[in-house]
Amino acid sequence: MQVQKVNIKKDIIAVARKEFFDRGFKDASMRMIAKKAGVGLSNIYNYFRNKDEIFLEVLAPLMRALDKIMIEHNSQENLNIDIFNSEEYYFRHTNIYVDLIVTFNDELKLLLFQSYGSSLENFRDEYTDRHTKIGMEYLQKMKEKYPWIHVDISEFFIHTMSSWWISIIGEIVSHNLNTEEIKKFISEYMEFGTAGWKKIMKA
Amino acid sequence: MQVQKVNIKKDIIAVARKEFFDRGFKDASMRMIAKKAGVGLSNIYNYFRNKDEIFLEVLAPLMRALDKIMIEHNSQENLNIDIFNSEEYYFRHTNIYVDLIVTFNDELKLLLFQSYGSSLENFRDEYTDRHTKIGMEYLQKMKEKYPWIHVDISEFFIHTMSSWWISIIGEIVSHNLNTEEIKKFISEYMEFGTAGWKKIMKA
């Protein structure tokens, strides 16, 4: 039995990530990836079905993390009116993303700014849509629990807020903020955002 | 009797805009533009140096409008403390963009979502940077005039706000809101944003 040549697959992924990051999905070429990975071009296809599959594999951990966040969003513990009066909700909600950003800084850049041409090129939209849907459900559930709050907010507004989030994440990763800076920014954002929501929900 | 081709250049631009809009800068092909414009492919190069120049020309009116807005941003009439207490500032500021959006809906979509591969592919960033700079200058000037206000806000926060603006514009144009819907959204946004700024500037 042959000794596995260390970790060619990981080598390829590593090189590919760098290439994708430097030139974007479309402009990164299989030829280049092969050359830089010290691998025959066709040999790559023993490890991946196509270019897109490499891209997906590079971003797989991030995608899993994002799914996890989405699923936990409307959990019971978040369906609490105190959330609106304290800054805790935003803070907790935000911290989840802070962790995400610190862990996946590069991958987020890749996903948000360099995915053109891949099967994830519309991720921004799709994620915003999913996020909006969940946001709307959240408001519904809150209204059921606390009928007096004001939730007559246009879906588009929610959509914009979701989009804002993505933009903010994009901003953070594209400026390579360190954790401290992120925290500082978040506190500013909290002040701003909490005030806004309080006003608009009359909560 | 041959019909005189009065305005080939305009024809090309018209076709190019549609192609750029439908397929994005990179995936729009010169061949297609030539064919649809009823023009010889190489003839295009008598009117434009290259593909990018066509793109720039398509977006020129929009770019001029954006520059104009930028220049007027820090004019004397905007340097007034009343602005923070009323919603007027935001409203006026916003209306400028509403006009812009209504006028340049298609061009904005093109610029914000379909410019990959062109010399404007980083417009979002560049615009945000410029906008941030101007925003910072604005705060400085206000501080000089009204020393008691709180302007110790991180540049990054301003940057994020600028980015938010762009995102919002992107959201609006990509959802084809009509003027009425835009107005409705703006009023929601106003409530939210004004409250936020008031809080953060302690004004």
Place this chain on the structure above:
Amino acid sequence: MQVQKVNIKKDIIAVARKEFFDRGFKDASMRMIAKKAGVGLSNIYNYFRNKDEIFLEVLAPLMRALDKIMIEHNSQENLNIDIFNSEEYYFRHTNIYVDLIVTFNDELKLLLFQSYGSSLENFRDEYTDRHTKIGMEYLQKMKEKYPWIHVDISEFFIHTMSSWWISIIGEIVSHNLNTEEIKKFISEYMEFGTAGWKKIMKA
């Protein structure tokens, strides 16, 4: 205005025909066609959308001729009982094909034996099916006119006869018979076939 470089398109088609004929559709390569036609590879795509289109163009005259024959098959003058008793029907019918074969010897070889991989790779089947359908209609119409003839022949038998035709054509072209030899063969075939049909139709 530029002088048309003689007839590049025709050059390409000529070379392509030879290549297709020598190696078959699939194994003929665009590179080779380009090289032998003294044309830049990519330049071919200024004349043809793809490899298949060249193939189709090579075979276009043949295809038109085949369609014509098919359409004329069930014309009024052929719906006559005398046809079964004389050898004339077969003869006339056959002569049409003789002309076809003499004119399109090479193209027929190409179509019948070398089209694998092209959009015409199933031509044999498709043609046989069409021919069978028309043959069945022919029998129906004859039965209406001459109710006493025996037309209770299985569709499959007709199908086989159609297929036979194609095979015979294939045989002829792949053996490069000259017109004289074709005629001789046809007379043998006539004797054989007429006797067969007479018997089976009890006409």
Place this chain on the structure above:
Amino acid sequence: MQVQKVNIKKDIIAVARKEFFDRGFKDASMRMIAKKAGVGLSNIYNYFRNKDEIFLEVLAPLMRALDKIMIEHNSQENLNIDIFNSEEYYFRHTNIYVDLIVTFNDELKLLLFQSYGSSLENFRDEYTDRHTKIGMEYLQKMKEKYPWIHVDISEFFIHTMSSWWISIIGEIVSHNLNTEEIKKFISEYMEFGTAGWKKIMKA
């Protein structure tokens, strides 16, 4: 406990047959065969020299059967004048093929329609040639025994008849006729063919 791979070679052949049958020789890929056979790609080359050898092995039983038929064709018992007056000759002759078809339906399809790219891609021609030669010898021997019969038939006509046979076999297998349908078709064919031969041989 590991299951012993008893008959890898047979497994490979079984999978290969299916792949060849589904996609044809050329479009069946070694990769796929290996994967579906649960065998390492390169391991196949321990059992077969190359792709073509697998193909040959898949078709070996059929090829042996075909050879057997060919050899028996001109045996003494077939060299009998009664054969022309009865339908028995054709019937017997045909039944041999009926058995062949029923037994090797799939293999025949493969050989006749899917062998492009293999060393058997010209089987149709080669078989027809061999068959023609034997047919000619048969006529010679008959003429020696029964000098009065008419055997001045062009080789090409015999060739065509041989080709017809192959076509008919092709038709039958490609329409998946069951035994009953084959029999029915044969009786139609018998009527047709016997009449034809009678006429042409003046027997």
Place this chain on the structure above:
DNA sequence: TATGAATGAGTCTTCATTCAT
């Protein structure tokens, strides 16, 4: 016997741009 890894030549096709007339 078995296999993961590698090879290298090959496939068609696309593109913006330039050249010669």
Place this chain on the structure above:
DNA sequence: CATGAATGAAGACTCATTCAT
């Protein structure tokens, strides 16, 4: 001003086969 022709590099991907272990 106009255009048909041409270019050359680049794109992703496939394949049967062989190598080293």
